[in-house]
Amino acid sequence: MARFDEILVGQVAELEHVVTEKDLARFVELSGDDNRLHVDPTYAARTSFKKPVAHGMLGVSFISTIIGTRLPGDGALWFAQNLEFLLPVRVGDTLTVRAEVLRKIDRMQVIELQTDIFNQHRQKVTTGVAKVKVVEFEEEATIEIEAPRPVALVVGGSGGIGSAVCRHLAAAGFDVAVHYFTQVANAEVVMRDVEAAGQKAVMVAADIRNETAVANMAHYVQRHLGNITVLVNCTTAPMAAIRWEDVQWKDFEAHLQTALQGAFHVVRHVTPQMEVASYGKIIHISAQLIEAPMGNLLPFITAKAALDGFSHALAIELSPKGIRVNMIAPGMTDTAQLAEVPERIRLMAAARVPLRRIAKPDDVAGVVAFLASHQSDYLTGETIRVNGGQVMS
Structure with missing residues (x-):
């Protein structure tokens, strides 16, 4: 929680939420408000709204989330709120809930917040002003400061290498x-495996191309597991083969948005947590194809090369803060990405590898575990090849 004197006028917090049928059902169960305008499509069709409208207070409940977990956070006492409901909200709408500090009342340790809710069209659907008392607590003095518990965020953790x-x-x-x-079922299996190993685990969904979604993800992990000490980025866009004659700039954009823009958003919102302890590890999964290109993969290879350049420059920027940045460049790896590759091609690829097989996800994961450990503390800006000897210096 932020202390009262740390809160600034103009400070902003945001979160996003997609309204679902389950949200409405849970709100009805909790509140007892089963007004047919909210729950009965046939009834709603005979009104001017034409479709069911979500409860106004369902959206407002996320103002509580921002106040209670972000601005100001733990200990916040929300004691006043005025509201105006401007537009209806329906199932499927993406709500952006925003709170901004308007003023501070020092003698009462109270902040006033402008609270607004927007839909996916950037239309304001709800607006109002909240008053929140910042209740501070005294921390017990400690003789020893324990080392932070190791916490890893694995972006793309539901995929083959990520899992x-x-x-x-x-x-x-x-x-x-x-x-x-999108792979929620895979993520659930992985989470259970982590818990079976005796460790804490959470699942977190986010489109890493969306900075607000990434900020929410980083905050969620910090709140439930603690400060992130290791970030592993395993995501990649689908590796479709496209001939030069057919490739379009939008194909490059799709890969760059995932590989580069996504990496930027995640690093931007995770590194502040690492800076708390002046220690952290960032590990990006690159590709052997940068050094040994194949035809018809121009957008994929270009985006991975951009990620490499970003990672090398980032290593220079973050080293003074105790944060190491390294890369792993796997060769062809036996994951779902290869599902469409004919067996004959896979066998031919394996035959070209000195170790006579393609990589397994565990081959890559073992190197990640090394880079995440203290044994690699003097490594930064490096790329480790995991390709069975197919490309050598």
Whole structure:
């Protein structure tokens, strides 16, 4: 929680939430408000709204989330609020809830917040002003400061390499945040595996191309597991083969948004947690294809090369803060990405590897575990090849 004297006028906190049928059902169960305008499509169709409208206070409940967990956070006492409901909200709408500090009342240790809720069209649906008392607490003096518990955020943790990374880090004593975008079932399995290894685990969904979603993800992990000490980025856009004659700039954009823009957002919002202890590890999964390109993969290879440049420059920027940045460049790896590759091609690729096989996710995850450990503390800006000897210096 921020102390009263640390809160600044103009300070902002935001979160996003997609309204679902489950949200409405849970709100009805909790509040008892089963007004047919909210729950009965047939009834709603005969009104001017034409479709069911979500409860106004359902959206407002996320103002409580911002106040109670972000601005100011733990200990906040929300004692006054005025509200105006401007537009209806429906299932499927993406709400952006925003709070901004308007003024501070020093003698009462109270802050006034402008609270607004927008839909996915940036239309303001709810507005008002909140008053919140900042209740501070005294921390007990401690003789010793314990080392931070190791916490890893694995971006793309539901994928083939990412899931193996989560399991290896759990075996090494890390609590693990399993990030996923759409593969919720895979993420649930990985989370259970981490817990079975005796470690804490959470699942967190985010589109890493969306900075607000990434900020929410980093905050969620910090709140439930503690400060992130290791960030592993395993995400990649689908590796579709496209001939030069057919490639479009939008194909490059799709890969750059995931590989570079996504990496930027995640690093930007995770490194402040690492700076608290002046220590952290960032590990990006690159690709052997940068050094040994194949045809028809121009957007993929370009984006991975951009990620390499970003990582090298980032290592220089973050080294004074005790944060190491390294990369792993796997060769062809046996994951779902290869599902569409004919067996004949895979066998031919394996035959070109001195070790006579393609990589397994565990091969890559083992190197990640090393880079995440204190044994690699004097490494930064390095790329470790995991390719069975196919490319050598």
